[in-house]
Amino acid sequence: MSAKPADVMTEPKKQLKRRSRKADITAPAPAEFGLPKAVRRLRRKAPAYAMQGLVELSTRLREATGHEIIDLNRVMGLAQFAYQQRELAHRGTAYAVDDFGFDPQWTESFLSVFKVLYRDYWRVETTGIENVPATGRALLVANHAGVLPWDGTMIKTAMFVEHPQPRHVRALVASLFMGMPVLSWFLRRTGQTVGHPDDTRRLLERDELVLVFPEGVKGTGKPFKDRYRLRRFGRGGFVSTAIRAGAPIIPVSVVGSEEIYPMLADLAPVARALGMPYVPVTPFWPWLGPLGLLPLPSKWRIEFHEPIHVEEYLPEAADDRNLVMALADEVRETIQKGVYENLKRRRSVFT
Amino acid sequence: MISSPNRVLITGVSNPLGAEVARRLAPQVPHLFGCDVADPVSALEEMDFVHADTRHAVIAKLIRQLSIDTVVHMAVTVDSAREDRATHETNVIGTMNVITGCTGPSSRVERLVVKSSQAIYDAGPTDPSFFSEDMVGPERQGSFITRDLRELEQLVGEFTLRNSGCDVTVLRLGYRVAEESTLAKYLSLPIVPTFAGFDPRLQLLHDEDAAEAIVRSVIGRHPGVFNVAGSGVVLVSQAIAIMGGRPAPVLLPYGRWTARFGLRAMTGISLPGHLADVLAFGSVADCARLAEEFGWGPAYSTRAVMDSFARGKEAEVIEAPSPTQEYELQVFLQRRRRQELRGQSAASTSLVTRR
Numbered sequence: 001m002s003a004k005p006a007d008v009m010t011e012p013k014k015q016l017k018r019r020s021r022k023a024d025i026t027a028p029a030p031a032e033f034g035l036p037k038a039v040r041r042l043r044r045k046a047p048a049y050a051m052q053g054l055v056e057l058s059t060r061l062r063e064a065t066g067h068e069i070i071d072l073n074r075v076m077g078l079a080q081f082a083y084q085q086r087e088l089a090h091r092g093t094a095y096a097v098d099d100f101g102f103d104p105q106w107t108e109s110f111l112s113v114f115k116v117l118y119r120d121y122w123r124v125e126t127t128g129i130e131n132v133p134a135t136g137r138a139l140l141v142a143n144h145a146g147v148l149p150w151d152g153t154m155i156k157t158a159m160f161v162e163h164p165q166p167r168h169v170r171a172l173v174a175s176l177f178m179g180m181p182v183l184s185w186f187l188r189r190t191g192q193t194v195g196h197p198d199d200t201r202r203l204l205e206r207d208e209l210v211l212v213f214p215e216g217v218k219g220t221g222k223p224f225k226d227r228y229r230l231r232r233f234g235r236g237g238f239v240s241t242a243i244r245a246g247a248p249i250i251p252v253s254v255v256g257s258e259e260i261y262p263m264l265a266d267l268a269p270v271a272r273a274l275g276m277p278y279v280p281v282t283p284f285w286p287w288l289g290p291l292g293l294l295p296l297p298s299k300w301r302i303e304f305h306e307p308i309h310v311e312e313y314l315p316e317a318a319d320d321r322n323l324v325m326a327l328a329d330e331v332r333e334t335i336q337k338g339v340y341e342n343l344k345r346r347r348s349v350f351t
Numbered sequence: 352m353i354s355s356p357n358r359v360l361i362t363g364v365s366n367p368l369g370a371e372v373a374r375r376l377a378p379q380v381p382h383l384f385g386c387d388v389a390d391p392v393s394a395l396e397e398m399d400f401v402h403a404d405t406r407h408a409v410i411a412k413l414i415r416q417l418s419i420d421t422v423v424h425m426a427v428t429v430d431s432a433r434e435d436r437a438t439h440e441t442n443v444i445g446t447m448n449v450i451t452g453c454t455g456p457s458s459r460v461e462r463l464v465v466k467s468s469q470a471i472y473d474a475g476p477t478d479p480s481f482f483s484e485d486m487v488g489p490e491r492q493g494s495f496i497t498r499d500l501r502e503l504e505q506l507v508g509e510f511t512l513r514n515s516g517c518d519v520t521v522l523r524l525g526y527r528v529a530e531e532s533t534l535a536k537y538l539s540l541p542i543v544p545t546f547a548g549f550d551p552r553l554q555l556l557h558d559e560d561a562a563e564a565i566v567r568s569v570i571g572r573h574p575g576v577f578n579v580a581g582s583g584v585v586l587v588s589q590a591i592a593i594m595g596g597r598p599a600p601v602l603l604p605y606g607r608w609t610a611r612f613g614l615r616a617m618t619g620i621s622l623p624g625h626l627a628d629v630l631a632f633g634s635v636a637d638c639a640r641l642a643e644e645f646g647w648g649p650a651y652s653t654r655a656v657m658d659s660f661a662r663g664k665e666a667e668v669i670e671a672p673s674p675t676q677e678y679e680l681q682v683f684l685q686r687r688r689r690q691e692l693r694g695q696s697a698a699s700t701s702l703v704t705r706r
Binding site: 092093095096097099100101175176178179180181182183184185188189193194196198199202 | 480551
């Protein structure tokens with residue numbers, strides 16, 4: 001308060017008294033005021049009671065059926081999610097994003113939800129995670145499919161579920177999505193950046209794990225009948241960048257992402273009018289409205305292949321078109337072969 | 352060739368940044384001249400002030416008559432929302448006149464420092480995350496300030512090519528939130544209309560660092576084009592929260608002029624076109640070249656600039672408002688707003704208005 005003490009001292013006592021009664025800022029009343037004490041206590045303890053009840057129910061069900069019906073670890077995961085969200089709401093401005101706009105704490109708060117999708121919904125089986133280095137730069141190259149980029153999300157989650165030393169994977173996205181509201185904000189905040197050679201170089205120079213989908217929207221927007229047939233791998237730009245930055249290339253094959261939204265047709269004119277790469281028609285979208293956005297629970301397999309050590313080449317080799325295209329083809333072949341092998345290992349689409 | 356500057360002319364010396372540069376240069380150079388259309392804010396004994404407009408050819412004559420050897424060209428307007436003749440004349444024609452004064456056999460100018468801006472990059476969704484100095488291309492049609500700056504730098508570039516005897520430094524200063532800049536006014540609104548679904552990165556430069564960079568390029572010898580901006584970034588929502596405001600995502604991201612019109616109708620702030628792009632897509636410059644060549648970098652990080660600005664506005668910087676603190680913060684902000692509305696005298700009695 002900026003009132004000078006001298007003013008207060010010299011003011012008549014009567015006026016001071018009147019003033020003190022007129023304070024227009026009053027402390028907010030407690031929200032639960034007026035509720036009976038028992039109800040208030042119940043409200044406060046509701047989460048604890050719910051947990052207790054769930055534990056009880058889980059034990060009873062296990063005794064009755066002999067199977068684990070309610071997995072308490074998963075339940076705790078979701079409780080952790082709620083807790084983390086509350087923590088985030090209270091951290092105010094005391095956080096820092098990196099130069100790309102990546103907010104690790106915010107991103108990690110979503111992990112518990114993605115882990116449920118990873119373990120229970122798509123039952124992802126990951127092999128070859130030991131090929132991903134625990135430290136230092138590396139470029140993950142994966143096939144891209146399934147309308148929405150759930151494959152990227154699952155590769156990121158796999159690094160946290162399977163790897164002994166979890167790391168954040170920084171994916172590169174088409175600049176098109178960086179111009180879209182909500183998406184641009186969400187993607188940047190969770191560590192993605194524009195698929196620009198300059199950005200890739202900078203990320204690799206910071207010893208990050210970078211994920212790139214050379215197929216781009218050609219991969220996600222391909223019709224269902226072409227599933228698991230890899231598209232053209234850009235112009236091999238990712239190989240040049242990896243050679244220049246001295247980062248090994250790790251091919252990644254993802255199986256299962258093709259079936260989450262079986263794309264029957266593409267409404268190209270609508271897409272053109274809306275400025276989108278494609279507008280899919282699936283058996284459920286757009287017929288069921290928002291329900292059509294629910295991905296199908298296909299069985300997923302992710303395989304991380306042996307690294308291709310392109311860092312052994314001199315940086316000048318990045319300008320050698322023959323070498324770059326040969327390496328890009330090698331990566332594409334590895335991924336394609338991996339996709340077919342993992343398809344064979346899968347019994348059916350959903351098991 | 353003289354290694355240290357002897358007779359220095361500063362154009363646009365009356366704006367706060369120009370005054371700060373003059374104040375820092377005064378003890379370091381023997382003769383200091385300043386020119387502007389307006390009177391300087393504070394008198395500086397060591398500086399000779401000349402009323403002169405860079406938009407007139409007389410500036411070229413002035414440079415010759417005073418036998419200037421170092422020109423610091425700061426009469427460049429960036430923070431202007433209206434696309435008017437005067438801004439274009441100041442930025443392009445003014446620079447042309449200054450360059451004319453530096454050219455020719457009778458000129459003794461050996462060093463030219465030009466203040467440009469990061470606005471030359473004009474943010475967009477397809478841009479890489481960091482702008483380096485060579486990323487200025489004619490591909491995109493930016494806002495009029497961007498076009499002006501591009502033309503200005505082109506003139507300077509041509510001059511550099513033709514006059515190898517003259518060291519030319521172009522400093523692309525980052526966005527600043529000091530004094531009455533539009534960005535500062537925008538961020539200190541109590542409820543800030545932002546672009547719906549966008550929360551870009553913001554990179555800022557402290558005025559002290561801006562002045563220091565200009566002084567260093569006058570005293571030292573660093574020809575070339577340099578980005579100057581604070582390290583690190585803050586998100587727009589974070590910056591608003593630091594200022595104690597609340598973001599309101601109401602501006603439509605499509606059609607930049609509708610958003611600018613809406614903002615003017617709601618808050619009375621007219622946003623320059625390039626700033627609207629920055630607030631939608633973000634603009635971050637890579638200052639590696641500056642660090643390498645100058646051996647110096649801005650002392651204030653972006654976060655520090657934001658915090659010092661908030662402190663300057665007498666808003667408490669609360670690191671993490673817990674629920675109990677939040678109420679106190681609201682009290683504080685209400686009081687501050689009332690003080691601004693009614694002035695200091697009314698504010699002293701403002702706690703007592705309602706029974």
